[in-house]
Amino acid sequence: MSGSSCLPCEMEHAEEAAVVFRDDLWACEVVPGFDVPGWFVLRVRRHALRIGGLTERELATYGRRLRDLVDSVTEVTCAPATYTLVFGEANPHFHALIAARGDDVPEDRRMAGILRQREDRRDRERALALVPAVARAYHRRALVESK
Numbered sequence: 586m587s588g589s590s591c592l593p594c595e596m597e598h599a600e601e602a603a604v605v606f607r608d609d610l611w612a613c614e615v616v617p618g619f620d621v622p623g624w625f626v627l628r629v630r631r632h633a634l635r636i637g638g639l640t641e642r643e644l645a646t647y648g649r650r651l652r653d654l655v656d657s658v659t660e661v662t663c664a665p666a667t668y669t670l671v672f673g674e675a676n677p678h679f680h681a682l683i684a685a686r687g688d689d690v691p692e693d694r695r696m697a698g699i700l701r702q703r704e705d706r707r708d709r710e711r712a713l714a715l716v717p718a719v720a721r722a723y724h725r726r727a728l729v730e731s732k
């Protein structure tokens with residue numbers, strides 16, 4: 586499975602406005618269908634199945650990318666909690682959904698209930714509006730790594 590049948594693979598062709606960063610191994614974008622403001626998807630850039638399909642180099646860099654993104658999303662949204670969700674079922678191409686959980690999210694939609702935000706809180710325009718600030722925060726952190 587690849588290309589048009591795989592949503593994470595399709596994100597290689599995402600509009601520039603949706604892209605937080607791309608490096609040789611990892612990318613992060615606002616993904617159609619998951620475009621709740623404060624939600625971002627970190628994905629490996631090749632079609633690798635589940636975490637077990639990652640190479641040693643992908644595994645070694647995943648933690649750093651994830652930390653920098655979670656910290657950046659938290660900084661920009663000021664959310665009291667930022668979740669990382671990995672299911673690997675509907676889209677087994679390895680990826681993680683990073684979801685800022687704001688104060689405005691009701692109790693029954695916190696933790697495992699967070700995905701219910703997809704039902705009525707999707708707002709692509711507001712989701713994309715956060716991309717430049719998250720990208721700046723991310724690149725500032727990524728620079729520290731390269732020193």
Ligand SMILES: [Zn+2]
Pocket residue numbers: 586587588591592593594595631632633678
């Ligand atoms: Zn794929």
